[in-house]
Amino acid sequence: MLVLELLLLIFVLVVGLSIVWSTLQTGISPMMSSGKACRAMLAAGNNPVDGPLVDLGCGWGTLVIALAREHPRHQVIGYELSWFPWLVSLIRKYSLRLDNLTIYRKDFTKADFSKASILFCYLFPEGMVALHEKLQRELFQDILIVSNTFALPSCQPITVTRLNDVYHTPVYVYEWRSTCSW
Numbered sequence: 473m474l475v476l477e478l479l480l481l482i483f484v485l486v487v488g489l490s491i492v493w494s495t496l497q498t499g500i501s502p503m504m505s506s507g508k509a510c511r512a513m514l515a516a517g518n519n520p521v522d523g524p525l526v527d528l529g530c531g532w533g534t535l536v537i538a539l540a541r542e543h544p545r546h547q548v549i550g551y552e553l554s555w556f557p558w559l560v561s562l563i564r565k566y567s568l569r570l571d572n573l574t575i576y577r578k579d580f581t582k583a584d585f586s587k588a589s590i591l592f593c594y595l596f597p598e599g600m601v602a603l604h605e606k607l608q609r610e611l612f613q614d615i616l617i618v619s620n621t622f623a624l625p626s627c628q629p630i631t632v633t634r635l636n637d638v639y640h641t642p643v644y645v646y647e648w649r650s651t652c653s654w
């Protein structure tokens with residue numbers, strides 16, 4: 473019994489430390505979008521054109537799984553760097569048999585968005601700057617971007633929905649290129 477308890481304690485410590493480490497590395501914890509934020513983000517992207525729906529930092533899979541269920545005919549992609557949330561989202565994907573969902577343990581700044589139809593994110597200010605720089609360098613087609621809480625620099629959102637929560641959390645929707653300055 474003591475050995476089991478010790479192993480469990482070591483596991484919890486390793487997972488906890490890995491989450492702290494990846495939070496320091498990426499700049500954001502794997503905090504999930506609230507139910508209200510998920511619903512607002514799903515509503516903002518409810519009419520996707522052809523091309524994958526992509527969650528930039530899918531955490532425990534909260535949003536990416538909701539997207540895959542809502543759009544069974546669309547390919548849905550999640551990128552996540554933190555290994556334990558990535559593993560949990562992968563287990564959720566397989567247990568729900570979501571064949572249209574692919575989850576990569578990869579830095580989204582190294583991914584190719586050229587075929588994506590909508591990018592979803594819940595990042596942090598510096599992460600939004602990094603995303604803006606990547607889009608400026610690499611993305612030359614029109615694309616929708618839906619961001620929970622954080623705005624994309626130098627871009628005018630086409631809509632801002634304020635959630636009915638204590639922070640009146642904004643959900644921004646952008647049309648990349650047409651409403652962004654270079």
Ligand SMILES: C[S@@+](CC[C@H](N)C(=O)[O-])C[C@H]1O[C@@H](n2cnc3c(N)ncnc32)[C@H](O)[C@@H]1O
Pocket residue numbers: 494498499500501502503504505527528529530531532533534535551552553554557578579580581593594595599620
């Ligand atoms: C606040 S969570 C959002 C989780 C999920 N998208 C949701 O809305 O519930 C942000 C996640 O982005 C991940 N992340 C941050 N920068 C990343 C990067 N460059 N590449 C991949 N994942 C990243 C973090 O590890 C974290 O799990």
